[in-house]
């Protein structure tokens with residue numbers, strides 16, 4: 001049977017929980033209630049199990065692990081998101097009358 005560490009909001013371990021509750025978080029000993037949704041090609045996602053603290057919510061229902069969140073933030077800071085949005089705009093324009 002697996003045991004998990006329960007943390008308070010300041011990340012102090014406050015107790016344990018044991019049971020068949022699935023994978024541990026990839027970054028700590030808490031419950032891995034989320035999976036990293038970062039695309040790694042081939043239609044697959046990273047799928048690292050993550051607790052609520054270590055899963056970065058980048059969009060509703062979309063979580064990234066610590067390493068992939070850093071990659072995502074670097075991509076976003078480099079203007080990657082802006083480029084993606086600019087490429088999308090022509091398809092959203094309404095036809096002129």
Ligand SMILES: [Zn+2]
Pocket residue numbers: 025026027028029030050051052053054
């Ligand atoms: Zn964690």
Ligand SMILES: [Zn+2]
Pocket residue numbers: 036037038046047048064065066067068
């Ligand atoms: Zn990941």
